[in-house]
Amino acid sequence: MATSATREKILDVAEELFAHQGSRATSLRAITSAAGVNLAAVNYHFGAKEVLIEEVISRRLVTLNGQREQRLLEVRASAVAAGRRPETAEVLMAFVEPTLLFPQSGTGAGNFITLVGRAMADPDETARRIFVRLMQPVLQLFAELLAEAQPELAPEVLYWRLNFVIGALSHTMRGIDRCPLPLEIAVAKSAPELVRLLTGFLSAGMLAAP
Amino acid sequence: MATSATREKILDVAEELFAHQGSRATSLRAITSAAGVNLAAVNYHFGAKEVLIEEVISRRLVTLNGQREQRLLEVRASAVAAGRRPETAEVLMAFVEPTLLFPQSGTGAGNFITLVGRAMADPDETARRIFVRLMQPVLQLFAELLAEAQPELAPEVLYWRLNFVIGALSHTMRGIDRCPLPLEIAVAKSAPELVRLLTGFLSAGMLAAP
DNA sequence: GTCTATAGATTGATAGAC
DNA sequence: GTCTATCAATCTATAGAC
Numbered sequence: 001m002a003t004s005a006t007r008e009k010i011l012d013v014a015e016e017l018f019a020h021q022g023s024r025a026t027s028l029r030a031i032t033s034a035a036g037v038n039l040a041a042v043n044y045h046f047g048a049k050e051v052l053i054e055e056v057i058s059r060r061l062v063t064l065n066g067q068r069e070q071r072l073l074e075v076r077a078s079a080v081a082a083g084r085r086p087e088t089a090e091v092l093m094a095f096v097e098p099t100l101l102f103p104q105s106g107t108g109a110g111n112f113i114t115l116v117g118r119a120m121a122d123p124d125e126t127a128r129r130i131f132v133r134l135m136q137p138v139l140q141l142f143a144e145l146l147a148e149a150q151p152e153l154a155p156e157v158l159y160w161r162l163n164f165v166i167g168a169l170s171h172t173m174r175g176i177d178r179c180p181l182p183l184e185i186a187v188a189k190s191a192p193e194l195v196r197l198l199t200g201f202l203s204a205g206m207l208a209a210p
Numbered sequence: 211m212a213t214s215a216t217r218e219k220i221l222d223v224a225e226e227l228f229a230h231q232g233s234r235a236t237s238l239r240a241i242t243s244a245a246g247v248n249l250a251a252v253n254y255h256f257g258a259k260e261v262l263i264e265e266v267i268s269r270r271l272v273t274l275n276g277q278r279e280q281r282l283l284e285v286r287a288s289a290v291a292a293g294r295r296p297e298t299a300e301v302l303m304a305f306v307e308p309t310l311l312f313p314q315s316g317t318g319a320g321n322f323i324t325l326v327g328r329a330m331a332d333p334d335e336t337a338r339r340i341f342v343r344l345m346q347p348v349l350q351l352f353a354e355l356l357a358e359a360q361p362e363l364a365p366e367v368l369y370w371r372l373n374f375v376i377g378a379l380s381h382t383m384r385g386i387d388r389c390p391l392p393l394e395i396a397v398a399k400s401a402p403e404l405v406r407l408l409t410g411f412l413s414a415g416m417l418a419a420p
Numbered sequence: 421g422t423c424t425a426t427a428g429a430t431t432g433a434t435a436g437a438c
Numbered sequence: 439g440t441c442t443a444t445c446a447a448t449c450t451a452t453a454g455a456c
Contacts, residue, residue, distance in 0.1 A: 020333070022334060028431080029430085038440055038441055038442090039433095039442095040433090040439095040440075040442090041441095042432090043432080043433060043434075048432080118333055121328050121331035121332075121384060122232075122331075123228075123230070123232025143393055159389075159397055160407050163382065164408060166391060168373075168374040170331075171331070172374065174331060180330075181369075183350060183372075185365045185366070185368065197370050200419075202374075205411040206411075208413070210410070214421085216421080216422085237448080247422085248422055249450095249451095250451090252451095253451060258451080
């Protein structure tokens with residue numbers, strides 16, 4: 001049996017604590033006491049802390065990447081059907097929108113987006129390796145579609161611009177429930193507004209003359 | 211006496227290990243054995259691990275932020291002298307160029323840029339708090355100059371675009387000595403090329419119609 | 421300033437009763 | 439499946455000889 005009330009409770013609490021402190025700084029005792037379960041339950045259900053980390057990441061990331069992939073393939077299909085190239089703006093929207101709207105998809109999903117926004121920058125090998133492996137296919141597809149939208153762009157320019165896109169997006173993900181930079185002009189924005197602001201910024205950057 | 215061979219050796223090794231594993235995952239034993247000094251030397255020279263972390267960050271960040279501030283003030287001064295507004299592209303260049311060229315300013319400075327690129331996303335409160343405090347003044351100045359360059363931009367749009375800039379830059383900093391995203395088209399670039407690519411991308415994003 | 425030795429706390433993981 | 443109790447390892451920090 002894959003599901004169990006205790007198992008799910010552990011996953012939910014671990015997700016929240018990992019998002020705000022990192023997996024390395026979060027002890028199994030902190031998780032089990034906050035979840036109201038016994039310390040030994042973690043090892044009974046997951047075997048090791050590393051497996052718990054992997055499960056916390058993959059549980060929702062598989063779903064999110066499925067949404068991203070579907071949106072990207074729809075963009076490609078409708079471009080092919082119309083006999084045109086995909087547009088940079090719609091490719092970016094297909095990746096960014098599911099990501100920033102994901103917190104609305106279920107309780108605790110907001111913690112998950114913060115967690116994933118940190119995963120790529122995480123100095124902890126364990127978490128980063130798991131994350132990169134799960135992201136590789138959809139990132140590859142994302143890169144292909146951006147290349148189809150701008151075939152005139154040199155591959156290395158496209159590669160680094162894709163990195164700028166991922167950097168801006170993951171920073172936004174980390175700050176989605178609070179203002180990321182502590183400045184006087186800091187103003188919180190709703191997720192749909194952030195989608196619009198971010199895709200507008202990124203489209204202009206991608207389409208800039210090299 | 212502020213300098214000592216042992217003290218500097220500890221700082222250099224800690225900088226490298228912190229950059230690649232994070233401060234939390236790096237034990238004092240790992241630092242002292244790699245540095246070839248005694249374990250107790252850390253507490254003799256710094257008093258506590260937290261102070262060592264602060265020292266590693268501030269040692270070079272004060273210098274880097276000084277360069278950034280000087281460049282930003284020069285941009286403002288030359289605009290005032292010419293009776294015009296600062297240009298978005300030159301403001302971005304004043305912040306980005308010293309950052310990405312900093313690794314050439316001394317041995318081990320490349321590790322520092324990787325470290326700082328991670329600091330803002332670091333889940334560890336200690337490192338992030340130290341970092342944010344040191345960054346606040348120059349970030350404030352950076353935001354002011356971007357606002358002077360584009361006074362028509364609503365403050366909240368400017369705030370979030372500044373976040374996109376910082377996100378893209380810090381991601382680039384993390385990957386300056388290797389390719390950040392594991393894709394087939396990954397190609398390493400020299401620091402001056404990255405400066406040009408990044409500022410071009412960011413200028414277009416900042417200047418996009420809202 | 422540098423060393424050995426160790427205190428004192430916390431960690432991930434497990435054994436075994438129920 | 440859940441619990442108590444505990445092991446073995448690791449960590450930061452310090453005391454005190456040299």
